[in-house]
Amino acid sequence: MKKILNDPNAYVTEMLDGLLKAHPDQLAFAEDVHAIVRADAPVQGKVALATGGGSGHLPVFLGYVGKGMLDGCAVGDVFQSPSAEQMLEVTRRIHGGKGVLYIYGNYGGDVMNFDMATEMADLEDIRVETVLVRDDVASAPPAEADRRRGVAGMVYAFKLAGAKADAGGDLDEVAAIARKTLEHTRTIGVALSPCTVPQAGKPTFTIGEDEMEIGMGIHGEPGMKREKLQTADEITERMMDALLDDLAPSEGDTVSIMLNSLGATPHEELYIMFRKAHEILGARGVKVHRPYVGRFATSMEMAGASITLLRLDDELKALLDAPAHSPFFVQP
């Protein structure tokens, strides 16, 4: 897949430069360390939410920095963790006196660096709590759920924890909401074609013209197995089966569902999948509330999609419905 690029080494810097020029009213920038914060940060008297991770997943991560969601984000190179120093800088800039919650995906580099940042923040008397996102059911069996990768489901955690912080929750309450949200969240992906990391210059993996991989991660991590490409209905059914087995909603339950393109797969195909997913939920007596269909967590130009389910109770539903406003996520 071809790219519109300048120097691959300047990819993230130029991307951030454009982003800041496009959203000057919403975002501010610690240019030297690639840290993005809300333009009005720190919001005094509110628990601050931070995330971070590699670039190449827009809108994840920094696209959710905004009112009702995140306060700041440390931006790594493509598919690379940002450093502890970047995370500390974000933490300092967003801390509004009520502590900081880190919500990010369960990847080695990120975990280690956020842990380092937590130790550093502690030295500066900033209280930090951490909630790891581990929603990808394909990355480990239920018994080893703490090894799972974090993928699109993190958006629900940002949204609901952000709403709780906006509603005046303290650090423990906001962290509890993030944890509860993620306990009720499951994701699975399917990849049809790879993407290219600009600095690497070649595709992250190879896959046959008639193949797909259900369960593949958003950096090309291995899924369940390489198979012949199936129909949209078959693919959706297999993905939904995996999710429903793991989440096990009961008849009468309500879920929100996120049909997410990994990048190249167009909206048209997402709606074709959504149609089938909706039908499967209906057949199980599970109701759908506030579905999301679009691009929420991508791998640049990778072809494929993921499905996320979030089982809602009244508390989570109210938080999901609260307004939010970031450059990539607007909910009136």
Add this chain to the structure above:
Amino acid sequence: MKKILNDPNAYVTEMLDGLLKAHPDQLAFAEDVHAIVRADAPVQGKVALATGGGSGHLPVFLGYVGKGMLDGCAVGDVFQSPSAEQMLEVTRRIHGGKGVLYIYGNYGGDVMNFDMATEMADLEDIRVETVLVRDDVASAPPAEADRRRGVAGMVYAFKLAGAKADAGGDLDEVAAIARKTLEHTRTIGVALSPCTVPQAGKPTFTIGEDEMEIGMGIHGEPGMKREKLQTADEITERMMDALLDDLAPSEGDTVSIMLNSLGATPHEELYIMFRKAHEILGARGVKVHRPYVGRFATSMEMAGASITLLRLDDELKALLDAPAHSPFFVQP
């Protein structure tokens, strides 16, 4: 590029089915004829706005049906005009007593069918005005501007005319705003890879691994010429030159700019291009107001991007800033 598909012949029907299931509060559906209207249509006492065209361009066309934008949309097969009958059905369902404005792209099939629908609507005493979108500067020289294709610039026309209709404008006033908007709007695209029409089953065109085509249309219509792939800055500069030559804004003018992915090209690359476009405008003393960066008019999974400029005066600026709410376009 691989697709997640069932029967290619059911592509549009299944896509619409999913769309209606995802947005039941916002959209309603004349299922048999593939006509989408606002759930609250007809809005009495408001000029109604309709568009239509082939599928495969989401969010264009139907993604802009919603408050502050369009009232209805006739949905064709992929890259195929809908029929006059579909357009008439939309027209009937949205007419709120103040007439109907058709805004759509200048393509033969669409023009002929909307003209037929206009004649039919006339028999039913529904007054219809038409504004053709012809914003693609690459498709004909300025002297033959009425032959130009309609591409992403139509979104500005939907937005501003929709705002005028919301503000109580009558049919002539709303049509005048649509015309004025389009007089101030110019677009150019660049394509890096083709897309595949499901029913055709093969790519719409072929292009070398190291090639691009500046000026290509959103169905793969020929552009200026096939060239070696250049850097993001070079591509952006050439596109901006073509737009600025044609639009000729003066120092001190204000424009809105839309950096639009044709589908596969990720947000990251759009921001890299936006950065350069912003710099070029700055160097000319042209100010940027309310930029849009994302996917607004696509060709399914085509790789490439388009840039649209809209020169604003106070009237257009106020209409651009007005709120809008459709499944694909939310502006608080």
Add this chain to the structure above:
Amino acid sequence: MAGVDVAQARAAILRVARALEAHKDRLTELDQAMGDGDLGITAGKMAAALTAYAADEPATTDVGTYLAQAGMAVNRAASSSLGTLLATAAMRAGKEARGQDEVAAADLARMLTAADVGIQERGKAKPGDKTIIDVVHPAADAFAAAVEEGADVVAAAGRMLDAARAGRDAVTPLRSRVGRASWVGERTEGLVDPGCEAGVVILEAIAATKEDT
């Protein structure tokens, strides 16, 4: 010589459907060279719509109404440029014969002319722009002239087909001036216009009436 009735019109419609279906690939090829390559798909849709339309016994004996309704079926199924123009042609030709259970040579001449005018009004193109008009317009003129000179339908149809083919070939060296092909510019010079080719295919299928029915 008896005129054309609904049964014969129905047979002609089925012949047109078969001819369009048979020429799908050729039309796609031509449309790929200077358009968007969908004309084969459009031809297939028109063929299917016409076949479905003519599958039932005609509900009317009125040739005009029968033909106009075929045009509406075509528009519903195939609303690309050519689909819409051909639907318009059928509707206008049908309107010209409304109320007639049989149409004679002179009626056919008027119907062809109405189709020609309809295509020009709908598409706003003129002879010489290198479109299907460059087939239909000379064909209608030739048929009318032949009928005027006293030729029977078969002979008039022969002259019509000669004019149609000559019209197609005459514009082949020219540059396309309207529709998608106009964006391709000088690269269209020397290429057969796909709409012209479709026009010839359809007129040949219609003209076969008098021999095969």
Add this chain to the structure above:
Amino acid sequence: MAGVDVAQARAAILRVARALEAHKDRLTELDQAMGDGDLGITAGKMAAALTAYAADEPATTDVGTYLAQAGMAVNRAASSSLGTLLATAAMRAGKEARGQDEVAAADLARMLTAADVGIQERGKAKPGDKTIIDVVHPAADAFAAAVEEGADVVAAAGRMLDAARAGRDAVTPLRSRVGRASWVGERTEGLVDPGCEAGVVILEAIAATKEDT
């Protein structure tokens, strides 16, 4: 025998940088087979950061501080799993020697152990999980044991390297249990762990001090 001073630490840092740069492609290859294939990029970033760090005359004579700051430079430049673990290792080893203008064999043993502990605390993996720990842990133990037994630094370094290589080879048949490779599961059996390989490369470069300086 004199201890290691800042000048020698700086020379060792430059040797590590050169070794990482030289082994980039090999590390990428190994990381492609069971990870995300970026370890060569990470190695290049670490090499560049270390080279830049050691380009200036050291601003301190304190070996510990000098080494800890090198670790911070590595973390800023390369914050992948291994980059962070190695940065942590350097910071912990440096902390252990803070305030010393020279470090002797026994200091080096403590520093290596601190690095080992640091990596385990930071990454929360254990020996046998098939990570760089399976190189660093036995290497630190072997060095400490040799020093305990009265070996000089050169001899202890030799035993350290033997243990490091043996540690890498011992886990190659096993299945990876942490990090990206754990998602690849049984397909990792028989493959050399990229972090182990990097660990051996780095320790070899450090150990070369005593011979080349």
